[in-house]
Amino acid sequence: MTTEAADSTDAVGTVAPAADPGFLQRHGGTIEYVLIPGAALVGALAVFGVFVAMFGKNPLDLYFYMYYGAFGTWFSWQNTLTRAAPLILTALCTALPAQLGMVIIGGEGALLIGALSATSAALALQGMPPFVVQIAMVCAGVIGGGLWIMLSGSLRQYRGVNETISSLLLVYIALAILNHLVEGLMRDPASLNKPSTREIGAANMIGSIPGTDVHWGLVFGLIAAIASYILIYHTVFGFAARVAGGNIRAAKIVGLGVSKLILTVCFLAGGAAGLAGMVEVAAVQGRTNANLAAGYGFTGILVAFLARQNPLAIIPIAILLGGISASGGLLQRRLGLPDASVLVLQGIIFVFVLASDALYGRIGFLKGKS
Amino acid sequence: MADGSIGLWTVPLAVLGGAIRVSTPFLFVSLGECITERAGRINLGLEGTLVMGAMSAYGISYLTGSPWLGVLAAGITGALLGALHAGICSLPRVNDVAVGIALMLFGTGLAFYLGKPLIEPTAPRLPAIDFGWWSDLPQVRAALRINVLFLIGVVLAPILYWAFRTTRWGLLIRTAGESSDAARAMGHSVLLIRLRATMVGGFLAGIGGSFLSLFYPGSWNEGLSSGQGITAVALVIFARWDPLLCLWASLAFGGAAALGPALQSVGVTSGYHLFNAAPYILTLAIMIITCSPKRTLTGAPAELSITR
Numbered sequence: 001m002t003t004e005a006a007d008s009t010d011a012v013g014t015v016a017p018a019a020d021p022g023f024l025q026r027h028g029g030t031i032e033y034v035l036i037p038g039a040a041l042v043g044a045l046a047v048f049g050v051f052v053a054m055f056g057k058n059p060l061d062l063y064f065y066m067y068y069g070a071f072g073t074w075f076s077w078q079n080t081l082t083r084a085a086p087l088i089l090t091a092l093c094t095a096l097p098a099q100l101g102m103v104i105i106g107g108e109g110a111l112l113i114g115a116l117s118a119t120s121a122a123l124a125l126q127g128m129p130p131f132v133v134q135i136a137m138v139c140a141g142v143i144g145g146g147l148w149i150m151l152s153g154s155l156r157q158y159r160g161v162n163e164t165i166s167s168l169l170l171v172y173i174a175l176a177i178l179n180h181l182v183e184g185l186m187r188d189p190a191s192l193n194k195p196s197t198r199e200i201g202a203a204n205m206i207g208s209i210p211g212t213d214v215h216w217g218l219v220f221g222l223i224a225a226i227a228s229y230i231l232i233y234h235t236v237f238g239f240a241a242r243v244a245g246g247n248i249r250a251a252k253i254v255g256l257g258v259s260k261l262i263l264t265v266c267f268l269a270g271g272a273a274g275l276a277g278m279v280e281v282a283a284v285q286g287r288t289n290a291n292l293a294a295g296y297g298f299t300g301i302l303v304a305f306l307a308r309q310n311p312l313a314i315i316p317i318a319i320l321l322g323g324i325s326a327s328g329g330l331l332q333r334r335l336g337l338p339d340a341s342v343l344v345l346q347g348i349i350f351v352f353v354l355a356s357d358a359l360y361g362r363i364g365f366l367k368g369k370s
Numbered sequence: 371m372a373d374g375s376i377g378l379w380t381v382p383l384a385v386l387g388g389a390i391r392v393s394t395p396f397l398f399v400s401l402g403e404c405i406t407e408r409a410g411r412i413n414l415g416l417e418g419t420l421v422m423g424a425m426s427a428y429g430i431s432y433l434t435g436s437p438w439l440g441v442l443a444a445g446i447t448g449a450l451l452g453a454l455h456a457g458i459c460s461l462p463r464v465n466d467v468a469v470g471i472a473l474m475l476f477g478t479g480l481a482f483y484l485g486k487p488l489i490e491p492t493a494p495r496l497p498a499i500d501f502g503w504w505s506d507l508p509q510v511r512a513a514l515r516i517n518v519l520f521l522i523g524v525v526l527a528p529i530l531y532w533a534f535r536t537t538r539w540g541l542l543i544r545t546a547g548e549s550s551d552a553a554r555a556m557g558h559s560v561l562l563i564r565l566r567a568t569m570v571g572g573f574l575a576g577i578g579g580s581f582l583s584l585f586y587p588g589s590w591n592e593g594l595s596s597g598q599g600i601t602a603v604a605l606v607i608f609a610r611w612d613p614l615l616c617l618w619a620s621l622a623f624g625g626a627a628a629l630g631p632a633l634q635s636v637g638v639t640s641g642y643h644l645f646n647a648a649p650y651i652l653t654l655a656i657m658i659i660t661c662s663p664k665r666t667l668t669g670a671p672a673e674l675s676i677t678r
Contacts, residue, residue: 103467160663161654164414164467165604169650172597176647184640301471340482347418347476351458354469358461 032360033313037306040356041320044349051344057335069330070323076330081214082284084322086111088221089276090300091307091314092228093149096269097163098309099232100262101245106152106167107273108297109174110145114274115281116178117144119288120186122200122281133204137278145274146267148174153266157259175293182289196289206282217279221318224272228311231268241265273297295343299325302350321346380509381632387513388628389621390520391586395420395595396620397523398578399602401530402571404613406452407606408534409567410547410560410673413455414470416575417599418477419448423579425481425488428590432493440493441519441580448576449569451477456568460561466675474599488590496584517585519577523617526574530613543567547671575599597650604653608660610669626652 024031049059070080093107121140125133152170155161181197188198206216232238244251244258251258280292303321307313328342399416406413413419423444431440455473459466499521502514534540545553546563553560582598583590605623609615630645 103471105471155654155658158663159658160661161657162607162661164471165600165607166654166657168597168600169604169654172650173647173654176643176650179643180641183643298475302475305468305472338483338486340479340486343475343479344483345479347472347479350472351454351469351476354464354472355458355461357464360463 036356036359040352044352047348048345065330065334066327069327078213079326080323081218083325084318085217085221086276086296087300087303087318087322088225088314089272090297091303093269093273094301094304095309096265099241099245100265103164104167105164105301106170107300109171110148110270110273111277111297112174112178113148114141114145114277115288115292117141118278118281119197122204130203137282141274141278142271146271149270150263150267153262157262194289196287199287215283217283225311225315302346306353380636383509383513384632385625385628389625392627393620393624394520394581395578395598396602396623399575399599400605400616400620402574403603403606404616406568406571408547408671409543409564410671411466411564413568415455415473418474419451419572419575420579420599421481421595422477423448423576424583424594425485427580428488428493428583432491435494437494437496437584440584441577444576444580445573448572452569452572456565482592485590495588519581527613527617547673550673601649601653608656623649
């Protein structure tokens with residue numbers, strides 16, 4: 001992201017407005033979308049550097065280890081991509097409803113419910129061919145997570161309940177349901193210290209992309225992001241959704257079924273997060289337990305905002321933030337920073353990105369003539 | 371706790387005691403958020419403020435030996451986070467809900483980071499006043515060991531109710547929340563009013579956090595607050611932005627949150643986690659009952675983005 005920002009600065013420098021007067025007018029907006037979040041990211045990294053310097057750590061070491069732990073070696077790249085997979089999916093959970101003007105922050109809940117549904121499906125179908133079990137897990141994860149966020153959507157549509165608050169409350173309710181089932185009905189009696197469900201079985205795991213340690217969840221994420229992009233920007237449905245997001249009254253006047261739009265979009269959003277839960281079960285954990293509440297749902301919100309709710313932009317941003325969280329372990333070992341330092345950095349980035357919203361359309365040299 | 375002599379009476383007693391004990395953070399956060407929202411802004415970041423308040427109160431109490439200095443430090447930390455929220459929100463085209471989410475993540479992250487060395491040591495706690503001296507039953511005495519902060523909160527609610535109605539500051543805050551144009555026409559800076567309202571809101575939320583770490587549960591760890599801050603924000607909505615209703619709602623919430631531990635103490639352990647989720651389920655249920663898609667809520671400040 002930082003290099004992209006630097007590239008675009010170069011582009012501005014080489015193609016002088018005088019040489020091609022229309023250039024900035026045509027591309028100024030696109031450049032802004034890269035330049036401003038990029039600058040916000042650099043600013044956040046600088047502030048975080050000052051922050052760790054106050055604790056007597058060398059900020060240059062920090063940046064080096066962050067780079068090294070995220071993108072420095074093939075091993076760290078694989079770690080980064082493995083973490084990016086659920087982030088792409090949970091970011092879609094915020095980005096899709098955002099097209100309709102809704103702020104959904106309950107991706108973590110949908111992830112947990114998706115994981116629970118997928119695990120139940122796998123445990124119910126023990127003995128079936130792995131391919132059947134895996135398909136069933138995907139369906140169960142998507143449907144479970146989808147219905148969970150659709151609940152928030154329908155509460156907003158039919159009862160006027162604010163979807164931001166209801167989706168967050170549903171995260172805590174989902175966690176309670178998960179803990180309840182994992183410690184009761186679905187508990188594997190052999191899991192003594194860490195209550196868990198029974199394992200879904202090694203044969204049913206979805207495995208890695210050949211030649212790598214990165215699991216297939218990354219491909220699920222990429223497909224979901226690209227499909228969402230096409231849905232929103234290249235279909236009538238997506239156009240209707242964006243109209244309704246821009247002006248709900250206009251949408252109603254031209255006869256768009258707003259309720260149907262809201263429910264469908266919320267289902268797809270929750271389905272994406274539910275798929276993230278399925279992936280975490282079927283590729284990483286092998287079972288459901290409290291480990292699944294690892295905060296992917298909350299980091300996904302940040303990814304969606306940083307990508308300005310654009311499904312395609314979510315992919316590189318998720319890889320970037322996956323990298324930051326992948327480097328957390330190295331920062332802990334080499335610099336003695338607490339594991340929460342990743343959370344602090346994410347918080348600072350989030351604050352900077354939102355504050356940078358004020359800059360759009362205000363950078364003089366990008367305005368062109370318009 | 372499980373004393374056979376009073377049997378199942380333990381449960382309502384524990385719920386009553388819990389209503390008093392557990393409600394205090396809800397009460398402070400909701401009163402603070404009430405002030406902020408009346409001024410026309412919503413601060414979802416109070417969850418982060420609560421955790422930061424808990425951490426800084428514990429740290430200062432441990433370092434200085436005075437829990438009351440800890441409470442003050444928590445309030446100041448909260449006010450600073452409030453100032454940060456208001457500062458970013460006063461930039462053009464910045465969404466206050468999104469900034470709140472950002473500060474929720476930032477506050478919790480920062481508290482976990484700075485609070486790492488505080489998990490082991492024991493800090494001096496806030497004292498409690500024993501209102502149960504007249505009873506021989508240990509359950510009654512436990513239920514009536516009441517913290518001064520709770521009493522301050524109980525007194526604060528009617529004061530705020532009165533202040534919103536009659537004082538100059540109360541009217542200014544409400545004007546900013548109902549019509550920023552009107553406030554501007556009167557020659558007041560809406561941004562400044564909202565900055566102050568958000569800082570006071572953060573101050574109170576920080577104090578709510580200090581109660582968590584210095585009285586009940588009374589220690590610092592990373593699982594200290596699980597959504598109390600956000601529940602309190604939701605609570606303001608169905609308390610109709612009325613400080614007195616906030617008080618009753620907080621008590622109801624405290625009771626709901628105490629249900630799980632109370633049932634556990636008499637041996638009902640199945641469904642423990644579900645009972646722990648009672649406050650969230652209750653919030654959602656009350657929001658479903660009281661909200662309506664047809665009209666905006668009565669009492670809602672007109673400038674509030676979340677109800678428009």
